[in-house]
Amino acid sequence: MSGREQAADRPRLRQLDADTVAVEWEGPHGRDGVLVEGHCPHRGALLRHAHVNAAATRLVCPLHHSAFDLTDQGAQIAGPACRALRVRPLPR
Numbered sequence: 001m002s003g004r005e006q007a008a009d010r011p012r013l014r015q016l017d018a019d020t021v022a023v024e025w026e027g028p029h030g031r032d033g034v035l036v037e038g039h040c041p042h043r044g045a046l047l048r049h050a051h052v053n054a055a056a057t058r059l060v061c062p063l064h065h066s067a068f069d070l071t072d073q074g075a076q077i078a079g080p081a082c083r084a085l086r087v088r089p090l091p092r
Contacts, residue, residue: 011052021047022090023070025054033090034070042066042082059085 011025015038024033036059040047045063052059057070058077066079074085 011054013048013050013052015048021050023052023059024090025052025057027054035088035090036068036070036074037086040064040066040082041076041085042080 011023014022014024016022016035017038019038021036021038022033023036024031026032036047038047039045040050040061040063042061042064045061047059047061049062050059051062052070058067059070060067061079064080066082067077068085068087069075069077070087074087076082076084
């Protein structure tokens with residue numbers, strides 16, 4: 001696999017505006033993704049710098065490592081206690 005193919009398979013984070021980040025990954029039926037709020041609900045870290053585990057559909061905050069399930073309405077699954085992450089479908 002070439003470096004270009006590997007980069008295409010990696011999850012991608014795109015800052016759409018101050019309040020919204022698009023999270024996109026390669027799913028079983030092609031490109032998939034969601035829109036999330038731009039800041040972590042725990043301490044406000046910029047989620048455009050988050051880590052995305054596409055296999056587990058989780059987003060992990062870069063500041064305190066709060067993890068959120070991108071397929072379960074943004075439920076927090078790890079990290080310091082906070083509310084769920086606002087997640088909505090990616091417009092097609």
